[in-house]
Amino acid sequence: MRSNIAGNILDAIGGTPIVRLQHFGAGLAPALHAKIESMNPAGSMKDRSALRMIEAAEAEHQLGPGAKIVIATSGNMGVGMAMVCAVKKFQLICLVDPKIPPATERCLETLGAKLVKVYKRDHTGGYHLTRLEKVEDVLAENPGAVYLDQYxxxxxxxxxxxxxxxxxxxxVGGQLAAIVMVAGTxxxxxxxxxxxxxxxxxxxFWLVDEHGSLALAGNDGSAPRFLNGMGTSIEPANYGGEGFRDYVDHVVYVDAAQAIDAAAQLARTEGILTGGTGGAALHVMRNVAAAHYGPGDRLLALLPDHGSRYMDTQFNKDWLTLQNIYVPTIYDDASEAD
Ligand SMILES: Cc1ncc(COP(=O)(O)O)c(C=O)c1O
Structure with a gap:
């Protein structure tokens, strides 16, 4: 018998399942699917990015033994990098902000990362620019540390x-009418x-962002955002300015209530927990399936992470009430149970 033992946890990154959704979007002619990125070992698709970014920095000889890495993260990249750093014996400093879910913060600490939290909002109402400003201070305080810019x-x-x-x-055997993903870095x-x-x-290719995000060229109305990982207060260089339009066919904006509601419906109908950004992709996939596609068409939404990270935030009635976000699936079930 051949053994099937991973050399370390990093070998388990990728190869996540694709699931046919039988009930979410029931009654629609196209077949809906989800790629479950929470099945990566540190719980999100960012594990893939974290490993590749650190490997690239190693290949460029930026990281010696015990090197210190600095990143700005909304959470999942930090967790992915903290996993990689634990295996490779690097130190990690994460610049985070108050929007980080408590469970993600604990994951980072448990994996040995050091956290630096910024509290001042930037002029767009978010924390992103303050986090980037703080990078300079942290680099000055940690000579030799290397900043890895995921944007x-x-x-x-x-x-x-x-x-x-x-x-x-x-x-999907080469057959896919549409893919729906969300925008962050x-x-x-x-x-x-x-x-x-x-x-x-x-x-x-359908790209989904949260109202109020400045990630994609052409959208300039910043507003508070609630979906961790999605949307930014800057236009990341990764999109190449307007260059992203060479690859992306449609851009759709959603609000947090629609996204979290779709995630809650997925949990109830398919038994799959995903965070609000997965919900954003699901919401758009279901809408465009109804409006633009027909029998025999396959659609796929990529679900970036696991819903369990957000039990104290996006799926918590008290938190939703504080943020003034109304999520029918969560509130209606609650009132029935009372
Ligand atoms: C939960 C979640 N959704 C979506 C994204 C956006 O992905 P990307 O940064 O690759 O655009 C992220 C990124 O951190 C994330 O953590």
């Missing part, structure tokens, strides 16, 4: 061009969209 990173994009993209195309969407443009140009 401007060929390795971040390449991680998904070379793994997520091919996994999706092979997983642009690493995942630009990697997969580029791969599909080159290898399956007939597949439509």
């Amino acid at each position: 401007d990173s060929a390795a971040n994009i390449d991680a998904h061009y070379s793994s997520t993209g091919p996994e999706i195309l092979e997983g 642009g690493g995942s969407s630009m990697g997969v969209a580029r791969y599909f443009r080159q290898h399956a140009p007939d597949t439509d």
